[in-house]
Amino acid sequence: MKKPIYKGKIIDLSVETVTLPNGATADLEVITHPGAAAVVPMKDDRTVVMVRQYRHAVGRFIYEIPAGKLHPGEDPKECAARELEEETGYQVNRLEPLLSFLTTPGFTNEIIHIFVGRELSTGTQDLGVDEVLEIIEMPLDQAIARINTGEIQDAKTIIGLQAVWLGLQDQ
Numbered sequence: 001m002k003k004p005i006y007k008g009k010i011i012d013l014s015v016e017t018v019t020l021p022n023g024a025t026a027d028l029e030v031i032t033h034p035g036a037a038a039v040v041p042m043k044d045d046r047t048v049v050m051v052r053q054y055r056h057a058v059g060r061f062i063y064e065i066p067a068g069k070l071h072p073g074e075d076p077k078e079c080a081a082r083e084l085e086e087e088t089g090y091q092v093n094r095l096e097p098l099l100s101f102l103t104t105p106g107f108t109n110e111i112i113h114i115f116v117g118r119e120l121s122t123g124t125q126d127l128g129v130d131e132v133l134e135i136i137e138m139p140l141d142q143a144i145a146r147i148n149t150g151e152i153q154d155a156k157t158i159i160g161l162q163a164v165w166l167g168l169q170d171q
Helices: 074-086 140-151 155-169
Strands: 002-007 012-019 025-033 036-044 047-055 061-063 067-069 088-102 109-123 134-139
Touching: 002 067, 025 047, 025 088, 036 074, 036 155, 047 074, 047 140, 061 088, 061 155, 067 074, 074 109, 088 155, 109 155, 134 140, 140 155
Parallel strands: 036 109
Antiparallel strands: 002 012, 012 025, 036 047, 036 067, 047 061, 047 134, 088 109
């Protein structure tokens, strides 16, 4: 049984009464999310483009790779390219899948698909009213160092940057 609690623009919250694989019955709070796509934009082999964006939920600016939620029926690759241009003003000519991950499967079905973007060209930035950010370009090794110092804490950003970093180390 599913009892809707809240229906929002981005998420829906419900309490679901479920029978678990061990036979126990439990009431679980579940957040339903449409999924998202993110891109690690590489200006060249060693320079990453990120955003330093204000996030009200944590009350401060944080470093992130461009990302956004999927529109109904939208291909994650198209979403990643759209979000990159909207947030940074860069269009991407080569977009390759890196990985997909579940953000917090204990209470949400949200999945984020991460791509690496190469061969960037100038496009048109188109920020939403709720997007307060600045574009940051830095060497990839500096971004990795900022993960290690705790300056970069956003999970999708850490995962995406490290995936690209590990891929470069294999070359």
